[in-house]
Amino acid sequence: MLSAVNTSTSGHPGSAVDDMVQSLDAAGYRMTDSRRAVIDLICTRDGAFETADLVADARRRKIEAARATIFRTLEILTGLGVVERLDLPNGDHSYVRCDSRAHHHHLVCTRCQRSIDLEDLGMTPILAKVARRTGYKIDRHRVELFGLCPTCQKRASPAP
Amino acid sequence: MLSAVNTSTSGHPGSAVDDMVQSLDAAGYRMTDSRRAVIDLICTRDGAFETADLVADARRRKIEAARATIFRTLEILTGLGVVERLDLPNGDHSYVRCDSRAHHHHLVCTRCQRSIDLEDLGMTPILAKVARRTGYKIDRHRVELFGLCPTCQKRASPAP
DNA sequence: TTTACTGCAAACATTTTGCAGATGT
DNA sequence: ACATCTGCAAAATGTTTGCAGTAAA
Numbered sequence: 001m002l003s004a005v006n007t008s009t010s011g012h013p014g015s016a017v018d019d020m021v022q023s024l025d026a027a028g029y030r031m032t033d034s035r036r037a038v039i040d041l042i043c044t045r046d047g048a049f050e051t052a053d054l055v056a057d058a059r060r061r062k063i064e065a066a067r068a069t070i071f072r073t074l075e076i077l078t079g080l081g082v083v084e085r086l087d088l089p090n091g092d093h094s095y096v097r098c099d100s101r102a103h104h105h106h107l108v109c110t111r112c113q114r115s116i117d118l119e120d121l122g123m124t125p126i127l128a129k130v131a132r133r134t135g136y137k138i139d140r141h142r143v144e145l146f147g148l149c150p151t152c153q154k155r156a157s158p159a160p
Numbered sequence: 161m162l163s164a165v166n167t168s169t170s171g172h173p174g175s176a177v178d179d180m181v182q183s184l185d186a187a188g189y190r191m192t193d194s195r196r197a198v199i200d201l202i203c204t205r206d207g208a209f210e211t212a213d214l215v216a217d218a219r220r221r222k223i224e225a226a227r228a229t230i231f232r233t234l235e236i237l238t239g240l241g242v243v244e245r246l247d248l249p250n251g252d253h254s255y256v257r258c259d260s261r262a263h264h265h266h267l268v269c270t271r272c273q274r275s276i277d278l279e280d281l282g283m284t285p286i287l288a289k290v291a292r293r294t295g296y297k298i299d300r301h302r303v304e305l306f307g308l309c310p311t312c313q314k315r316a317s318p319a320p
Numbered sequence: 321t322t323t324a325c326t327g328c329a330a331a332c333a334t335t336t337t338g339c340a341g342a343t344g345t
Numbered sequence: 346a347c348a349t350c351t352g353c354a355a356a357a358t359g360t361t362t363g364c365a366g367t368a369a370a
Contacts, residue, residue: 030344030349051334066352071335087247089300093334107296116294121286130305134276136267138307140249145290147298190324190369211359226327231360253359 016043016097023080037065038073047113048086048094048106086144105142109149118145176203176257183240197225198233207273208246208254208266249306265302269309278305 020039025031041054041063051070058065065073074095077083083095086106096106099117108115121143131138180199185191201214201223211230218225225233234255237243243255246266256266259277268275281303291298 032344032350034351064352068336068353069351072350085251087302089302091245091253093251107290107294107298109296110299116296118290118294121290123286126281126283127305130267130278130281131307134267134278135310136269136276136305136307137313138267138305139270140307141303141305142247142249143301143303145287145296145298145301147291147296147300150295153297192325192369194326224327228328228361229326232325 016099020077020082020097023082024076027076027080029076034065034069035073037063038070039077041065041070042077042083042095042097045097047115048088048096048108049113050092050094086142089146105144107145107147109152110146111148111152111155114149114151176259180237180242180257183242184236187236187240189236194225194229195233197223198230199237201225201230202237202243202255202257205257207275208248208256208268209273210252210254246302246304265304267305267307269312270306271308271312271315274309274311 017039020043021031021036024035024039029035037058038054041057041061042049044057045053051067051074054070054074055067057063058070074083078085078095081101082098084098084106085093085095086108088094088108089110094113096108096115098104100119102119104117104119105121106115107118123141123143127138127141130136177199180203181191181196184195184199189195197218198214201217201221202209204217205213211227211234214230214234215227217223218230234243238245238255241261242258244258244266245253245255246268248254248268249270254273256268256275258264260279262279264277264279265281266275267278283301283303287298287301290296
């Protein structure tokens with residue numbers, strides 16, 4: 001049995017943490033301190049992040065979670081669809097927490113990394129048309145949008 | 161001045177090679193044997209490829225082009241928009257030759273890697289709507305479609 | 321002749337893995 | 346108790362870089 005644990009010091013609702021914890025549990029994974037720690041690290045961030053960010057956060061906050069464990073946990077969470085892996089315009093790999101488990105895409109601020117989930121962009125008819133024209137059987141697609149969030153648009157100069 | 165050189169042994173039209181050679185020339189890059197070799201390697205392939213593929217092809221065909229040169233050339237060609245970098249569903253980085261210099265996206269076969277360029281998917285209104293709703297200023301997007309090409313659909317079993 | 325380019329090997333960054341011991345259930 | 350996890354450190358990848366020599370223009 002699991003008790004919901006949210007040690008986050010940020011203003012985030014515990015639901016994100018709970019959601020991840022429950023997903024892990026439901027999938028039969030053991031709930032360990034390290035995993036809870038990684039989940040907390042993820043939920044404390046509120047945009048796209050790289051593994052290096054989590055490693056740095058962990059060290060800074062003196063949370064014990066080995067690099068390998070962070071990678072392993074991220075892999076599991078990605079498999080569960082609780083987190084998604086995406087590719088920044090510069091080619092780096094990063095991750096985002098997903099608010100919903102349904103099919104969706106992400107819009108990421110290229111300045112602050114803040115990201116929002118976009119559901120139903122209306123790609124279906126486009127995909128159907130492409131499939132019809134090309135004869136390909138399209139079974140997956142990636143759509144990632146990048147730009148400046150409202151806040152960063154106001155701060156014109158380079159990131160802090 | 162440049163002479164068009166197409167040493168490709170494949171059935172591909174020389175135009176792709178010429179196109180790349182001319183792009184390099186137009187941008188002021190020197191035309192060297194290594195670069196010609198890398199271009200030839202790229203044009204001999206007809207789908208998405210990883211750098212490792214080119215390295216392997218080069219060695220197999222006994223073409224001299226150091227690994228570093230392949231990376232460097234690919235970087236230049238990417239900058240010129242003659243080649244595009246994309247991310248496979250499995251997370252690997254790969255490249256595709258672009259038929260056109262105009263804005264477009266790619267549809268890649270997950271079995272044989274064959275890829276076709278897609279122009280004008282009709283994303284503009286979608287982007288506009290998202291921008292309006294979210295307040296983000298969207299300045300770039302990535303759309304990559306994956307599936308099975310007509311040929312691979314017929315061959316049901318795992319790749320050769 | 322001048323400056324860009326190449327090859328090579330070393331340096332780097334990132335992610336994976338083997339294994340002995342720790343720990344959930 | 347027993348299988349799953351973790352940490353660690355080594356290894357495997359993938360990509361970049363410094364430099365002395367080579368070759369375009």
